[in-house]
Amino acid sequence: MTHHVLLVDDDPVVRDLVREYLQGNGLAVSVLHDGTGLKRRLDVERPSIVVLDVMMPEQDGISALRELRAAGDDIPVIFLTARSDVIDRVIGLELGADDYLAKPFDPRELLARIRTVLRRRDAAAPGAPEDRPPYRFGPYEVDFAARELRHNGERVPLRSGEFATLKIFVKNEMVVLTRAQLNEKLRGQAGTYRDRSLDVSIWRLRRLLEADPSDPRYVQTVWGQGYIFVPHGETGAVERAIRRASTEA
Known part of the structure; x- marks a missing residue:
């Protein structure tokens, strides 16, 4: 096409x-x-x-x-x-x-x-509806079948790119994802990308999810590595995830 x-x-x-x-x-x-x-x-x-x-x-x-x-x-x-x-x-x-x-x-x-x-x-285009129950974290609910994010029951406007990024995060909770891994999961292609599209999606997600986007609790940055989704929003989760990954390696 x-x-x-x-x-x-x-x-x-x-x-x-x-x-x-x-x-x-x-x-x-x-x-x-x-x-x-x-x-x-x-x-x-x-x-x-x-x-x-x-x-x-x-x-x-x-x-x-x-x-x-x-x-x-x-x-x-x-x-x-x-x-x-x-x-x-x-x-x-x-x-x-x-x-x-x-x-x-x-x-x-x-x-x-x-x-x-x-x-x-x-x-991020809709395909067959996902037979998966809604995922809840904090005051939010991700409805995979309806492709919606809700906050205390109210629908949150979410663009397709941001929904695709959020879906990857919630399916990989407490796992450090590198930028290359996120890009590959989003686009189905491996490689290094220099564009800002991933940054834009994460920036928008943080503005929607975080009380203070400059100090994120759900989508946290792992400096020098990538990002991690922390469903309970607790501090110190990044350090624990890194220690666990190094132990399992």
């Missing part, structure tokens, strides 16, 4: 360059000159992913993304931002952008990020 990219950017030079490069690498590409008509466009044309510039006249990328997510549209989005627009990047990620790329950029990097986001989305 040929993936279809919708590029939304008011700069004709960027549009032509990106369109030519992506088409030359087997992707279908259509363009939109600003964010004003994005939602209407998606009602009649359904691309695989949207590449969305932040700084545009009429309606900027942040407003366009906010409108999409408010309407419940979960289409993958990669933001294009000016290199200094840190606030825009953070806002975009909070609104539900899947990744961002700072201008000026190499089209090869954009292609790599597009493929990464699409692989992650394909890996």
Whole structure:
């Protein structure tokens, strides 16, 4: 299947360059000159992913993304931002952008990020319902059949990439998972990845799960190794898990 990219950017030079490069690498590409008509466009044309510039006249990328997510549209989005627009990047990620790329950029990097986001989305796509009882930790419940996360009974909005990451963690509780292992489980491929998609998923999970995302209790960092899911949120769990792993080795 040929993936279809919708590029939304008011700069004709960027549009032509990106369109030519992506088409030359087997992707279908259509363009939109600003964010004003994005939602209407998606009602009649359904691309695989949207590449969305932040700084545009009429309606900027942040407003366009906010409108999409408010309407419940979960289409993958990669933001294009000016290199200094840190606030825009953070806002975009909070609104539900899947990744961002700072201008000026190499089209090869954009292609790599597009493929990464699409692989992650394909890996998290619903398949046959899982015959597994809900998993509970703290005030949360993971419903595998419904592919939902609930907090004290209330559904927590969770994107497919974040659900896939959470599912891997809860299936491997109290096990230190390296970044390579997480990427392999998410994408079905081994190797080292330099993109930030895993960081984005974990960052979003922590914002949803943790009382203080800067001091996480459920998804804890194992410095120099990776991450560990601690269902009871206790401190000292990382050290105990590392000692147990070294004893079993």
